[in-house]
Amino acid sequence: MSAFIDFLGGLSLLAGSAFLLFGGLGLVRMPDIFNRIQAGTKTTTLGTLLTLLGAAMLHPEWSLKLLLIGVFLIFTNPLSSQVTACTAHYRGIKKSSLTKVDRLADDESESMEKSVSKNPDSEHKDKEEAEL
Amino acid sequence: MVDLLIILAAILAGGAFLFALWRFLLGPTRLDRVVAFDVLTIVSITFIVFAALIEKRGIYLDVALVYALLSFLGVIAIARYLGDRF
Known part of the structure; x- marks a missing residue:
């Protein structure tokens, strides 16, 4: 054994x-x-x-x-x-041409889009705060 | 029989060491060398375990223990030095 x-x-x-x-x-x-x-x-x-x-x-x-x-x-x-x-x-x-998936780049582009779409709101808030 | 298997396994790990050394010597970017260095340290831990098995001395495993704890710090230090963003 x-x-x-x-x-x-x-x-x-x-x-x-x-x-x-x-x-x-x-x-x-x-x-x-x-x-x-x-x-x-x-x-x-x-x-x-x-x-x-x-x-x-x-x-x-x-x-x-x-x-x-x-x-x-x-x-x-x-x-x-x-x-x-x-x-x-x-x-x-x-990356080489054989590498297809890049999740980090996808996440970064998504967060960039979100920040662009959120930007007017934040500027608006900033203006409101400045007026106050 | 078991001694023969240990020596055969050590020869295979030596082949892995040579491959990693090849990538370390001719890696096109510096990060390729960092990755090859990472593999070299892990294969070195295996070599220390093989040395302990061949010599039949368990005290050699303490060296492997400390090396497994500390060897990744070099890789992380070099990688963070090369990246500006951190």
Whole structure:
């Protein structure tokens, strides 16, 4: 039974490293920085979590530290990728022609329209306040 | 058997490290290098876990713990420095 769990742990290590390898391959092959962020963050998160799971199967006495490492990775990895993607968007780095969806640009155009439509009201209020 | 699997997995992670290093060296923009650096740090955490597994010393995991806590700060600092809007 113990040997079987060890074998499962080794397979989990191998699967995690394969995910890391595919993440690196996507980092090289993707046409665009946004796609590179996607490929480089999601796959490496899953790959590292699978590797930690495999290490916890091989050495059950380490599982608390491995769980802590996994929790820190889950907290910090999306944060860094989100900040990088935001910076890339605001610096105006061009998307490739294969990238279709940009929700942040859609939201910005919507909020611009709303602010334009709200502008007369606010000016009116300002005038009222000035008259008062 | 398990040792062979660990070494094979370490070789695959080394391939991921080389791919990320390639993108780091020839990324067209600076943010591409930042993304590649992010991937490099995460793969380094995996390497530290592999070192702990091969040497069978659990104390190495403390290094991975501190590195997982602090490595993303460099990425966030560089990304916020490059973006003027924040």
